Amino acid sequence: MYWMDAIWIIAIASLVGISGAIVGAFLVLRRMSMLGDAISHSVLFGIVAAFLLTSSRSVPVMLIGAGLVGLLTAWLTDFLHRRGQLQEDASIGVVFTWLFALGVILIAAFAGQVDLDQECVLYGEIAFAPFDTWVVGGQDIGPRAFWILLGVTALNFLMLAVGHRPLKTVAFSPAFAASIGISVTFWHYLLMSMVSLTTVASFDAVGAILVVAMIVVPANTAFMVSKSLKGMLVGAMGVAVASAVLGYFLAAWLNGSIAAAVAMVAGGFFVVTLLFVGRDSVLARARQRRRQRQQAATPAA
Amino acid sequence: MGQLFLEFWRLDDPNVVWVLAGAVLLGGAAGVIGVFAFLQKRALIGDALAHAALPGVATAFILFQTRELEVILAGAVVSCALGILAIDYLVDHTRIKPDSALAIVLSVFFAFGAFEMTHIQQMPVGNQAGLDKLLFGQAAALTADDVRVLGIVAALILVVAALLFDRFRVVIFDRGFARAIGMPVRFYDFLLSTLLVLAVVIGLQLAGVVLMAAVILTPAAAARYWSNRLGLIVILAGLFGVIAGIVGANVSYIAPRMPTGPWMVMAITAIFFVSLFAAPERGLYARWRRRARLRRRVAEENVLRTLFKLGEGGDQRRWAGVNEILRYRSLSPVALGRVLRRLEAEGHLEHADDRWRLSGAGLERARAITRRHRLWELYLTRQVELSPDQVHDDAEAVEHLLTPEMERALAEELGTPEADPHGQAIPADNPRAGG
Amino acid sequence: MSEAPLSVRDLTVSYQHKPVLWDVDFAIPEGRTAAIIGPNGAGKSTLLKAVMGFVQPASGEIRFFGDTLEARRSLVAYVPQRSEVDWDFPISVMDTVLMGRYGRLPLLGRPRAADREAARRALEKVGMLEFAERQISQLSGGQQQRVFIARALAQEASLYLMDEPFAGVDVATEKAIVELLKELRAEGKTVVVVHHDLSTVGDYFEHVVLLNMRLVAAGPIEEAFTPETLNKTYGGRLGMLSEVAERVREYGLDERTG
Known part of the structure; x- marks a missing residue:
């Protein structure tokens, strides 16, 4: 059933986008986009290590491994920055490349046992996701990736429901947040955990780089035109879902990678917004400049 | 294993010589140019550029139907240049913050490239094995030609960096002053970016897209702990890069299954951690x-x-x-x-x-x-x-x-x-x- | 006599790349508006950050109404420097001011009508009610500062700590803030302001804390704000102190030794 697969794929890509939009909005506002990139790479080590330690590819093991390594990445980065007195971006770069390299080496060393390779980590292949289904009580309930992502998306919404106010306050002004008794550290590490979980759940389907795209691109697109955090979140989710749908058809039409097409469409939304939408768009500002020039040119009455 | 180690260092195998030469040249050049990026507070730019190279590689292949290294690298240079322009534009002219600008360019460019790659797979000429090599870094596949190109570019980077060392230092340290004394600041920016792009592009074959960031950045971060003098930092970073290159080449010769790039990164990160803890004055232990x-x-x-x-x-x-x-x-x-x-x-x-x-x-x-x-x-x-x-x-x-x-x-x-x-x-x- | 809203005892802070505070000792009496003044790098903002617990002091004790900050948090409102936040943040003026109420909301509670009312009152006091729905990036510097102060007002605290509220604001905003200080004083609130303009200290405040890494003087304006203490604060006679501060930093002395 071709159309059934299509629906599953679009649903999976949409969930990646929605989850990415939620964590992405806060990462972007906290200027930590590259930490998202870092975590999405270093979780590879988490997955491999968890698998080698437990010989299990079960979902909870994978999520716990990834979650721990995500926290490790955030903590190590912070350690190098504070104690090692290294620039923040440099700390990020040192840590994630190291953990990613470790992951790749482990995969090479245990090539026979680990069912993962660099390529699938970078690209992912969402087209195959519908075939890896979950059977519960003899009943095929659909793709595994879908259910995992649904769970992670629910967790992200839970975080949003419970914590949108402290998260917003911490993102806006950590000093003020601390002054009214909000624990900046707690919400930071909670967010990092959710970034790790989102990444690892999306891994199989869309690959590391495209998770990064879904975390930063819709959130930044919405950031350019939003007046409120709520608007930014809704806008980012909207862009993400629209990218998932359009991306799927673009890939089907041109016969290319679906995940890449979704990210490309998201990039398209970003560029269009940058150029044409809102008061700060390139177009609006060009118009304003022209008007100013004209006003300057016409002699005062 | 000891046997293989000796065999490696006898350098009888021409392949060993190429891989070693390539890794050493790359490590040195990338380490040196990385210091300038590091001091410009653009430590992660190498990461973004490495990813931004992909669409150029794929487009060059699609347009010219060739795996000629010069053509592919030219494509990579063009798309890296576009990437750096896009990042600069977003940072200078929009509300987008610098970290987001990097992440956006990195992921969207890469998506374009990845899409083209799946397209190439289905082309009748279809043999894209050579392109994969560029993505994930496979030193063992380096040929004499590859190393020649790599060597020329690396030498170019080192020579320019040496000749213009003082200018770069002024421009990075105090832009306002540089501009005030009439230096063409933008030209030097452009030159530094170009050198960086070149280093990234030649590095892809060895280190791969993801790990290129470390080859650029980590030697600089490690060298920074040892000295406050830019000249010494640059030399040390180059040296650390070279050591990493040697280790990477060595390991992948002894254990052919092992990829070169990740071992280069392990070596350079080990040097980094040693520096972090043991460097005199600035190291954690000294403090x-x-x-x-x-x-x-x-x-x-x-x-x-x-x-x-x-x-x-x-x-x-x-x-x-x-x-x-x-x-x-x-x-x-x-x-x-x-x-x-x-x-x-x-x-x-x-x-x-x-x-x-x-x-x-x-x-x-x-x-x-x-x-x-x-x-x-x-x-x-x-x-x-x-x-x-x-x-x-x-x-x-x-x-x-x-x-x-x-x-x-x-x-x-x-x-x-x-x-x-x-x-x-x-x-x-x-x-x-x-x- | 009730406990002083803010008392600082033996506060010593050593801080990476930033100045050091030594043995600072003072108390602000209730109902006063006080200015913390001193030259650049004297540690004024560091003092405020240490008071709020953002910077770990090497030693010393800070009390709010005779108790810890944790116990008295609801009585304390802090206004950070304007430059500390990203004004591109997608948030409206109203929502920014509502943040002042977050401290008293339960984890899952939503701001109620009473909270909105408090936020509206605060905005009205700073003359910004008409901008309530505006996004903060569309405000001038002075308007941004007023929003920050409105947020603190919405906290309905008893002690207000403001970090350089007069820095880079227009005349109208400066006037508005001064009016506000008067109003707060009339309500019996205590206000502590990091200030940099010596010429207005006498007009705006009743109490000063003169700081240059050490406490030079603290007390009512007429006693503590004298040419002599000013000379001590701003004169070059403390050169040795800064030289020693440099040494302390070199050694990374985070705590008292000896």
Whole structure:
């Protein structure tokens, strides 16, 4: 059933986008986009290590491994920055490349046992996701990736429901947040955990780089035109879902990678917004400049 | 394994020579240019550029249907250049923050490239094995031609960096000044970006897209711990890069299954962590030791000063019991015992049973310390208007840090005083120490 | 006599790349508006950050109404420097001010009508009610500062700590803030302001804390704000202190030794 697969794929890509939009909005506002990139790479080590330690590819093991390594990445980065007195971006770069390299080496060393390779980590292949289904009580309930992502998306919404106010306050002004008794550290590490979980759940389907795209691109697109955090979140989710749908058809039409097409469409939304939408768009500002020039040119009455 | 190691270093196998040469050239050039990016606070730009190269690689292949290295690399250079322009545009002209600009360019460019790659797979010419090599880094597949290109570009980078070292330093350190003296700042920016793009592009074959960031950045981050001089940092970063290259090439020869890039990164990260902990001055261990040594010295000096005070006005070298000392110092008896024994070993104290006294040398040192302490106390009361009882604690924390020059300046400013705020005599400057 | 809203005892802070505070000791009496003044790098903002617990002091004790900050948090409102936040943040003026109420909301509670009312009142006091729905990026510097102060007002605290509220604001905003200070004083609130303009200290404040790494003087304006203390604060006579501060930093002395 071709159309059934299509629906599953679009649903999976949409969930990646929605989850990415939620964590992405806060990462972007906290200027930590590259930490998202870092975590999405270093979780590879988490997955491999968890698998080698437990010989299990079960979902909870994978999520716990990834979650721990995500926290490790955030903590190590912070350690190098504070104690090692290294620039923040440099700390990020040192840590994630190291953990990613470790992951790749482990995969090479245990090539026979680990069912993962660099390529699938970078690209992912969402087209195959519908075939890896979950059977519960003899009943095929659909793709595994879908259910995992649904769970992670629910967790992200839970975080949003419970914590949108402290998260917003911490993102806006950590000093003020601390002054009214909000624990900046707690919400930071909670967010990092959710970034790790989102990444690892999306891994199989869309690959590391495209998770990064879904975390930063819709959130930044919405950031350019939003007046409120709520608007930014809704806008980012909207862009993400629209990218998932359009991306799927673009890939089907041109016969290319679906995940890449979704990210490309998201990039398209970003560029269009940058150029044409809102008061700060390139177009609006060009118009304003022209008007100013004209006003300057016409002699005062 | 030892066998293979020797075989590697006999360099009989031409392949070994190529891989080694490639890794060394790349490590050196990327390490050097990475320092400039690091100091421009653009440590992660290498990461973004490595990803941005992909669509150029794929487009060049689709357009020209060739795997000729020069063509593919030219494509990579073009798309990297577009990537860097896009990042600069977003940062300079929009609300997008620098970190997001990097992440957006990185992921969207990569998506384009990835999409093209899936397209290439289905093309009739279809053999994209050569392109994969560029993505994930496979040093073993380097040919003489590859290394020739790599070598020329690496040499170019090193020569330009060496020739324009001073200019780059000024532009990075103080843009405003550079502009004020009429330097073409934007031209140097452009040149630095170009060198960086070149380093990234030649590095892809060896290190791969993801790990290229480390080859650029980590040597610089490691070298920064060893020196404050840019020249030395650049040389060290280049050297670290070269070492990483050698390790990577070595490992992937001994264990062919092992990829070169990740082992280069492991080597360079190991160097980084060694630097972080062990570098003199800026390393964590050095900083920790400096603090510990100071704490020890403070404890010693305080005990010496206490003994000096106990003997003041009478026998300067009188015996004092442990309990007597403890009355003046808030130390645990065990800690005090340690300090006393250390002072004895240094020849500053003598002891008989449970009683201690200053040695000749100890007396000299105690006098100097007491002088500094009382001068500082006096300074604080006179110049900062603190009451004498407020002053005492503070003088104690700081006096151990006063240099001889500061001490002289203090004495001068205070008009060579004779008594401290508590009315105690300030010992004269030790004539033998010079003053 | 009730406990002082803010008392600082023996506060010593050593701080990476930033100045050091030594043994600072003062108390602000209730109902006063106080200025913390001193030259650049004297540690004024560091003092405020240490008071709020953002910077770990090496030693010392800070009390709010005789208790810890944790216990008295609801009585304390802090206004950070304007430059500390990203004004591109997608948030409206109203929502920014509502943040002032977050401290008293339960974890899952939503701001109620009473909270909105408090936010509206605060905005009205700073003359910004008409901008309530505006996004903060569309405000001038002075308007941004007023929003920050409105947020603090919405906290309905008893002690207000403001970090350089007069820095880079227009005349109208400066006037508005001064009016506000008067109003707060009339309500019996205590206000502590980091200030840099010596010429206005006498007009705006009743109490000063003169700081240059050490406390030079603290007390009512007429006693503490004298040519002599000013000379001590701003004159070059403390050169040795900064030199020692440099040494302390070199050694990374985080705590008291000895």
